[in-house]
Amino acid sequence: MSDGSSMPELSQRTPQGVLWAYENWLPLTKDTPRISLGEGNTPLIPAPGLSRKVGAEVYLKLEGANPTASFKDRGMTMAVSKAREQGAEAVICASTGNTAASAAAYASRAGLECIVLLPEGKVALGKLASVAHCGARVVTIQGNFDEALEIVRFLTGKYPVQGVNSINPYRIEGQTTGAFEIVDALGAAPTYQAMPVGNAGNISAYWRGYKTYHQAGRLKGLPIMLGFQAAGAAPIVTGKPVPHPETVASAIRIGRPASWQTAVQARDESGGIIDMVTDEEIIAAYQLLGTLEGVFCEPASAAGVAGILKLARGGFFKAGDSVVCILTGHGLKDPETAISVAAQPVTLPADGQVVADYLGYGQNRS
């Protein structure tokens, strides 16, 4: 071996990822292989512009900074590690895109076959690219997400393939680490936590995470949970399944959430709200995040921000309140929506003066 100034051997370096950061809080055994891409430890940044608009201290948790650009990686590292521990050879999921992207990556890392069932149409381009890149087998189902999830339940009950949707309890366990990180970063729970709600696993996981820390004495007060569905896919708000969910926020285009009960429990135990926001409100919040805060999340992620803007219009927040918005996935996953709602660029000849004139710089200012 060489002198102390050289790099430590790869095997000696501290691994990164939620399975190490929170190993005492997760159902790991000494036999659990840790399948990781370095997920978690995502930025929690203050949002001064939004804070002024809302009248409370707003923070953004940038879950798009995860390895496959959504929070799904927190649960997938846990679920795929357990699948390997249990000797599975293949994993399967139904997905609006991000679960598939995450499953494909972690399965590849684990040497497992990955099968993904996608609803026909409406899966964002970056998600399709990501799934294909990692070599998953993709089946497009002539139906919506809820129907694809039914097929997963059927296949996993009958054949030797492990389901890695959030009906897999290890997914939820892994996703509790988002709550742990927020408390560890702020030293307390925020007054409110705001987030989108689709299949409702994530709101259930966050609430479980906060309660786990609370019961262990790591956290005094609990946050109030604010969940937001898209108006065209709001079964929890209306109290009945939506047979044909529709929204621009494709990640939450779900009419029959698998974790419906636990989401309602999170709402009620925390004294919170699950409300809905229109596609117009979602897109307005999505654009505001870009123009006001320099943050690019996908449309579904902006539902939480749209929600707090809606509540703020009704005078909901008090000075001194803090709000953490979970921005669940990265905007680059859905470039089509970004481009379709943004201003179109202008094309000009390659002439400096023409460009200057276009920009409104007078000739005398050159």
Ligand SMILES: *Cc1c(COP(=O)(O)O)cnc(C)c1O
């Ligand atoms: C999966 C997903 C959601 C919804 O999370 P649920 O746990 O299904 O409620 C929201 N936003 C993005 C970007 C997602 O990928």
